[in-house]
Amino acid sequence: MKYLKIFSILSIMVATQSCLSADEDPVPVPPMTGSEVNVKVGGPTEPNQVWIDLSDYTNPAVNSRTDWDLGFYTGDEFRVIMNGSLAMTVIKIPNAADITKVKDADVTSLKEIAQVGTFDAANMKYIDNPNGDFLNQTSGIDAIKENDADNPVYLINLGREIPSAANIGAGSVSLSGDPRGWKKIQILRAQNGYKIRYADLNATGTDIKEYIITKDTEYNFSFFNLKTGTPVKIQPKKKRWDLAFTTFTNEVFMGPTTSAGSYFYADFVTTNTLNGVGAYQVSVTGNLEQAYTAFKLKDVEPAKFVFNDHRAIGDKWRTTTGTSANPVPFVYSDRFFVLKDAEGFYFKLRFNKMKDENGNRGYTNFEFEPL
Incomplete structure (x- = not known):
């Protein structure tokens, strides 16, 4: 926020007696x-x-828009959102408990339905609740359970790249470029955060990557980029x-x-x-x-x-x-x-x-x- 900071000789003299510590935010003013x-x-x-x-x-x-894929909630609950600015979707892989055993051939039919813009009301289950109430949503990624075995393996559609700006007519937009691909993911709880396991669809064994995402309570979410395998700051503080x-x-x-x-x-x-x-x-x-x-x-x-x-x-x-x-x-x-x-x-x-x-x-x- 924008802050009004007033400094004077008097304030310097009494600084050591102030009840406002160096770590506290000053009072914001519009x-x-x-x-x-x-x-x-x-x-x-x-x-x-x-x-x-x-x-x-x-x-x-x-x-x-392509800087992040997933946002991990930093509050008491364990919830994860997707990057809706890329038209991402997610779907549970039936009967999949071991992420290492999932192959591209196992999810071919799922790719056809986990899409945005199919004009089918049923596809709402594959996105986050559009009203922003991710804490109570029954779509998207489930709340992360305490027992690792209760957390499913998902197929995640990374949405679309940002297209070239060439040859876009006046008054028009071009939002969806090439497909960004697919990943298989599984999200578990970790101490003060989450453990994400993710990989390309045919990856096995040591090709499965893991990352610990820590809850930073100064922010609403801790964000992560699945393509680079790195955390990233997106939103400002809460x-x-x-x-x-x-x-x-x-x-x-x-x-x-x-x-x-x-x-x-x-x-x-x-x-x-x-x-x-x-x-x-x-x-x-x-x-x-x-x-x-x-x-x-x-x-x-x-x-x-x-x-x-x-x-x-x-x-x-x-x-x-x-x-x-x-x-x-x-x-x-x-x-x-x-x-x-x-x-x-x-x-x-x-x-x-x-x-x-x-x-x-x-x-x-x-x-x-x-x-």
Whole structure:
């Protein structure tokens, strides 16, 4: 977060008597005025994930979507998430207790169904819960059991590479390049963390790799890259981010209640619900500029905040369908959002664009103001 630090001769004289240790965080303060932010999504292949703290918006954390594969929860529970920005999936390998004995030929049929975008509602079981409630999800990777033998062997689809940016038409995106391949994995508990066993599908014996992932409680997750076999820092510390700009594996519907299963989205925004960030949409019937300017802290409606679904903003700020008079894609001009951050500060924010001056996607701009 952004901090106000005041130093004076007096403070130096009494420093040894201060109850604030060198290791403690100073009290965070929100920015005094609003600002406009150009999000470094990276263009029409949307190669980056961007993590923004509204109280320190000039220092976003940025990583390539392919920097990580799995996130290991650092709280009391033992849960593991996948990188939804790559359209990853996972499926249990039936009757597999020994990872060394699983071969490529054993999982051929599983590869056909563990996919995103098949327009089959049943494929939701192969992804993480899109609402972000990984602690209670019954899809994706099961909670890691204390008894090693109770933890299954999985086939994991590493999703898609970031494609080349060449020959992408104005207004379009290209999110999915070549397949990143498959791994077999098994995750066990370890002291203060996890042990992951992983390998290529035909690997046996000493070709099975192992790594101990330690819970770092300053962060929500400890992240790991299966291709490089190394841990990696992705998200900022727990309360040091509010919004994430990313591609996203979501659920798509053919009608109000008819699921078509998992689908891959561009231009998506998630909120840090795990650490108390909430948001809601304010719909405007008249002039957006006037309504946004007039909105003050007294107008906030606490009951409307969404704290249990990190898609509170999601794709609601833009559309990819429209009319000839308003060609797609475009940012909605009839809404803005209110956000309560991890420290309890309130903000209003609105989105201004999702394209550059040449009409290329992946150039998001938004503005915000503390309330």
